[in-house]
Amino acid sequence: MSAAEPRSGAAPVAPIGSGLVLPGRRLxxxxxxxxxxxxxxxxxxxxxxxxxxxxxxxxxxxxILVCHALTGDQFVAxxxxxxxxxxxxxxxxxxxxxxxxxRYFIICVNVLGGCMGTTGPANTNPETGQPWGLTFPxxxxxxxxxAQLRVIDHLGIESLFCVIGGSMGGMQVLQWAAxxxxxxxxxxxxxxxARHSAQxxxxxxxxxxxxxxxxxxxQGEYQREGKRPERGLSVARMAxxxxxxxxxxLHRKFGRSLQDRDRVSYxxxxxxxxxxxxxxxxxxxxxxxxxxxxxxxxxxMDYFDLAAEHGGALVNAFRGTKTRFCLTSFTSxxxxxxxxxxxxxxxxxxxxxxxxxxEIETDKGHDAFLLDEPEFxxxxxxxxxGCAEHRGLPTPPKP
Amino acid sequence: MNVVNVSATxxxxxxxxxxxxxxDMVTDGSRVLDVGCGDGQLLDWLVHNKDVDxxxxxxxxxxxxxxxxxxxxxxxxxxxxxxxxxPSEAFDYVILSQTxxxxxxxxxxxxxxxxIGRRAIVSFPNFGVWHIRLLLLATGKMPVTDSLDSAxxxxxxxxxxxxxxxxxxxxxxxxxxxxxMVLDGRGRPRNLRAPGFLANLxxxxxxxxxxRR
Numbered sequence: 326m327s328a329a330e331p332r333s334g335a336a337p338v339a340p341i342g343s344g345l346v347l348p349g350r351r352l353x354x355x356x357x358x359x360x361x362x363x364x365x366x367x368x369x370x371x372x373x374x375x376x377x378x379x380x381x382x383x384x385x386x387x388x389i390l391v392c393h394a395l396t397g398d399q400f401v402a403x404x405x406x407x408x409x410x411x412x413x414x415x416x417x418x419x420x421x422x423x424x425x426x427x428r429y430f431i432i433c434v435n436v437l438g439g440c441m442g443t444t445g446p447a448n449t450n451p452e453t454g455q456p457w458g459l460t461f462p463x464x465x466x467x468x469x470x471x472a473q474l475r476v477i478d479h480l481g482i483e484s485l486f487c488v489i490g491g492s493m494g495g496m497q498v499l500q501w502a503a504x505x506x507x508x509x510x511x512x513x514x515x516x517x518x519a520r521h522s523a524q525x526x527x528x529x530x531x532x533x534x535x536x537x538x539x540x541x542x543x544q545g546e547y548q549r550e551g552k553r554p555e556r557g558l559s560v561a562r563m564a565x566x567x568x569x570x571x572x573x574x575l576h577r578k579f580g581r582s583l584q585d586r587d588r589v590s591y592x593x594x595x596x597x598x599x600x601x602x603x604x605x606x607x608x609x610x611x612x613x614x615x616x617x618x619x620x621x622x623x624x625x626m627d628y629f630d631l632a633a634e635h636g637g638a639l640v641n642a643f644r645g646t647k648t649r650f651c652l653t654s655f656t657s658x659x660x661x662x663x664x665x666x667x668x669x670x671x672x673x674x675x676x677x678x679x680x681x682x683x684e685i686e687t688d689k690g691h692d693a694f695l696l697d698e699p700e701f702x703x704x705x706x707x708x709x710x711g712c713a714e715h716r717g718l719p720t721p722p723k724p
Numbered sequence: 725m726n727v728v729n730v731s732a733t734x735x736x737x738x739x740x741x742x743x744x745x746x747x748d749m750v751t752d753g754s755r756v757l758d759v760g761c762g763d764g765q766l767l768d769w770l771v772h773n774k775d776v777d778x779x780x781x782x783x784x785x786x787x788x789x790x791x792x793x794x795x796x797x798x799x800x801x802x803x804x805x806x807x808x809x810x811p812s813e814a815f816d817y818v819i820l821s822q823t824x825x826x827x828x829x830x831x832x833x834x835x836x837x838x839x840i841g842r843r844a845i846v847s848f849p850n851f852g853v854w855h856i857r858l859l860l861l862a863t864g865k866m867p868v869t870d871s872l873d874s875a876x877x878x879x880x881x882x883x884x885x886x887x888x889x890x891x892x893x894x895x896x897x898x899x900x901x902x903x904x905m906v907l908d909g910r911g912r913p914r915n916l917r918a919p920g921f922l923a924n925l926x927x928x929x930x931x932x933x934x935x936r937r
Binding site (some may be wrong): 485528618651667670671673675676677679680681682683684686697703704706707708711712714 | 922
């Protein structure tokens with residue numbers, strides 16, 4: 326093995342939670358093989374943590390890359406090593422499920438800039454021996470995908486059967502399809518857009534400012550100071566969480582119900598159930614997520630604009646593509662509304678691409694892609710079955 | 725990488741007679757867009773029996789979901805707004821089966837299908853058939869028949885035409901009729917010279933293969 330090749334085998338380590346050893350796999354890329362970034366810098370050495378489910382077939386034609394969303398990670402279909410909660414897509418990925426692990430080999434990579442084992446701002450900068458913090462280079466969705474490509478190359482997979490993901494995961498799917506069309510047989514971008522809208526950038530900015538306004542953030546050097554900006558990160562999560570739901574879903578779940586009391590307290594406790602719920606969302610989030618990672622990853626989403634990267638016309642991103650696309654949106658999603666998916670469909674049609682598009686009726690908002698939506702599952706399984714037929718993948722053994 | 729197309733090894737059974745007529749007009753292995761593909765019956769047959777690269781556009785969400793669930797490439801959209809995105813001659817055939825009369829702007833839609841397809845296959849109910857003429861004359865009310873079974877205020881068929889009307893529109897748009905036939909009430913071809921006076925009087929449906937001049 327030459328000094329420029331990645332080393333694999335060791336378990337990934339989370340930079341948060343005092344260096345917790347994580348399940349899954351890890352690839353260490355040496356300084357001789359740095360990752361060039363869109364910002365002009367290059368990152369090296371660096372580490373990528375990923376997890377796999379199922380097994381790769383002999384001709385390596387059954388691999389599905391799952392791209393996780395902003396606050397997701399590689400623990401798609403197993404108990405989370407930090408929170409002890411079920412995997413974020415556990416009812417979607419597994420034996421006999423939509424992404425059937427008896428049939429497909431599932432790969433999920435912790436994104437660059439993340440905090441579950443892949444190099445991010447919470448890791449140590451080998452040059453200084455100090456945490457990167459805000460000296461970590463600003464990364465983009467394109468950089469995340471370039472890092473994932475290193476894993477796919479390492480596994481020797483010439484062409485991924487499918488790249489699938491929702492929200493920021495969907496942006497990565499689009500980036501894959503645009504940048505490496507010959508390596509993506511099918512693409513399933515869910516509840517996403519070809520660019521981050523002004524409103525979405527605005528929400529991200531609120532979150533970032535909440536983190537930066539927390540005195541414990543210490544200008545990004547909280548690790549050195551032995552502190553954590555938990556209040557700021559928690560507020561960022563609370564604000565963002567509202568955008569993942571819908572007015573109807575919030576009303577259905579909570580209405581104006583009070584939390585453990587019969588009347589309002591004429592104070593600023595969590596009188597309402599919805600307040601208590603949001604506070605809980607915020608406080609559990611800070612246990613598993615790094616505040617600086619949140620800054621970097623939201624920034625990557627803000628910068629995403631596929632048309633701008635292709636001379637201002639989205640169709641240019643997909644010209645001549647042979648990839649089979651299936652887009653899905655949800656009626657009550659106001660973060661990535663159906664119009665965004667439709668704009669993508671129009672661009673794909675203009676490129677005469679092979680595309681399916683389904684809008685799912687639900688009141689669950691943006692988060693619907695993470696929840697039990699039978700119509701959505703049926704759409705993705707049907708699409709994948711059609712693709713598998715075209716690729717000549719054998720049907721899975723009946724249980 | 726072993727990429728094979730096994731779809732042709734699993735042919736589908738019989739489909740509706742009038743759809744079968746359309747299917748028979750499509751060349752093996754061609755690129756096909758079915759506008760208003762419904763639950764995908766014709767598209768599915770073409771993909772599995774003629775190995776076409778098939779796509780569909782369907783307005784109803786239930787129809788789209790049913791199509792995508794069975795592995796067909798179908799988008800939710802309509803002929804009015806979603807045809808203009810496609811590049812010219814993107815398809816060998818664009819199929820407009822029983823859809824033209826339900827569009828807001830049949831003239832534009834017809835122009836678009838012959839632009840994006842090298843050929844278009846168009847079928848529609850013939851409002852000039854003798855018993856419809858007779859019904860209107862006898863009752864003085866909008867005819868309701870087996871195939872046009874909704875009252876005037878709730879029918880999706882807002883731009884009904886006769887075979888002669890369709891031929892005139894093709895002339896206006898500089899569209900060449902390559903093949904024309906009329907079908908009976910069960911969707912079977914009738915042995916009549918089409919287009920023509922008798923075809924317009926006796927045909928329940930018109931079925932045309934057209935292209936740009």
